[in-house]
Amino acid sequence: MINRRTLLGSAAALVAASSLPALAQGEKLKIGFIYVGPVGDGGWTFQHDLARQAVEKEYGDKVETTFIESVPEGADAERALTQLALAGNKMIFATSFGFMDATVNVAKKFPDIKFEHATGYKRSDNLATYDARFYEGRAVIGTIAGRMTKSNKIGYIGSFPIPEVIQGINSAFIHARKVNPNVEMKVVWVYSWFDPAKEADAAAALIAEGVDVFMQHTDSTAPLAKAQEAGVLGFGQASDMASFAPKPRISSIVDNWAPYYIKRVGQALDGTWKSEATWAGIGDGEVVIGEITEAVPAEVKAEAEALKAKIASGEYHPFTGPLKKQDGSDWLADGATATDEELSGLNFYVEGITAPMPK
């Protein structure tokens, strides 16, 4: 296992190695990854690492991958990325929103290296971005949550109030309301992607508020363990979290990065890689809805699967008007759908959510 600390120790050797002449043709493509959490988080980072392993399996001897896990967002990320660059990696994946500025800075210094940044929006000639339409998955599990709640209170454990998370809260709420007009949404922000104790405390706070079905946008399985203890329902997040099925985990949103990683590494190998923005969803197989368990009645399951099919085919967009903003002002007219540009800057709740938006 390689982590930040062992890598630090060998930094000097790596610098020496990088000053050697460029690798000849036919050498391995070295690919580096930085992760925001440990690969054993059972969620977000775990899924990125599965995709890394899929790349190794697909290309075998042609590639060599390394990763640095548990890299804090901020200045440390820049150091970790620089280390990967100096170690001779020709393609680097930065897999958290908060690595954005660090990746931009390092990409500027190493124009020959191909950078890929997950969930960000800043691009350059050698820096591409990729994201998944998690909100499509949220629409499906929001529908299930709206049907399954008995207290009419559903909860959401948020990480940071960034557009990606706000899209998810809105999408889940809109679709829960559609099937259950009395549903209310409680939101708790933990200001961390990975802090099992705090995520568990957040789940406990929601349960104490009367929430009986909740979703999470954080990376550990701690909230599901809490749900199991309290006898309420939840969903797998980022990873399937199948060990908590059939209850409390009644379904899940799985991030399937492998097809994208395999495609992009293939392009890097044959020289067709170029910087672009990718935003794939259920239809592309990047967002997968995990098995809906027998704890969910058959008609609810059928309803959720019908919605999933409509989203996958492009027939239905989860943000379709008429929709109003939380303050009551108009957002989308009847039949209009939100543009990608609007969604990638989303910073408000839709009408009906009473929780205040953090400043």
Place this chain on the structure above:
Amino acid sequence: MIDPIAVFVLLLGAATPILFAALGELVVERAGVLNLGVEGMMIGGALAGFASAHATGSPALGFVAAAIAGAALSMIFAALTQFLLSNQVATGLALTLFGLGLTAMFGKPFEGVKAPSMMAGPFGLNLMIWLGLLAVPAVWWFLMRSRAGLILRAVGENHDAAHGLGYPVRKVRIAAIAFGGAMAGLGGAYISIATVLQWTEGMTAGAGWIALAIVVFAQWNPWGVLAGAWLFGGVTVLQLRLQAAGVAVPVQLLSMAPYLATIIVLVAISARQKFGRSGAGSTPGSLGQPFHALR
């Protein structure tokens, strides 16, 4: 409407891990040793406790194993600092890094498995919460009222004088370090067995550092440690509860409250010392200094 009793119950749970770890560190520092490896010993206890509880189905055995694991890790620190006279700050930091790495490696088989249910206690609070609360007066009594506690404090205040009086400085310190390790292990195991209910790498997420800050905030007084742990646990729980209830709270401000309180306490104390209203303050006189008996 937020039920204050429900918040208090959640608070007790959130405060317990840092209460254990901070009480242990308090005894260590009172003996004149600064062990910054609390986080490493906590994560060691979290894994050992969880693994044992999972294997035996008994959370009680899990906590016993956690205390042993924490104490065992602390003995590495004791050997290095007490016999080889290494720098305590550097050694403590190394112990934290070592603990995090070691548990990440040995913890892999325990990812995704579940903990047995916790031991219930009176008033719906689990036994470890009660044990943590009882440890506060016990540590206070030991330090302030028992002869052994007096010797421990003498060793921490001035190790040369204690040595001159014939007290075994090194033995006292090793015992204190082992106690600190065991308590940190219990605190860590509370996180894995009672709060999060599973093992995840790096799961203590800085609780050990908070425990260290609380010891200073408490001015090396067990009751102060209780106040600090409640303040920290209370802020954590209350801000989450207020959010769930839909109240707009400045989360960032609340999150920094315990640290702000620590700084204010430190400023107040140094001001008091400067203007001479009290003596030397409550920092143990020999804190962090290596001891080497010349005769």
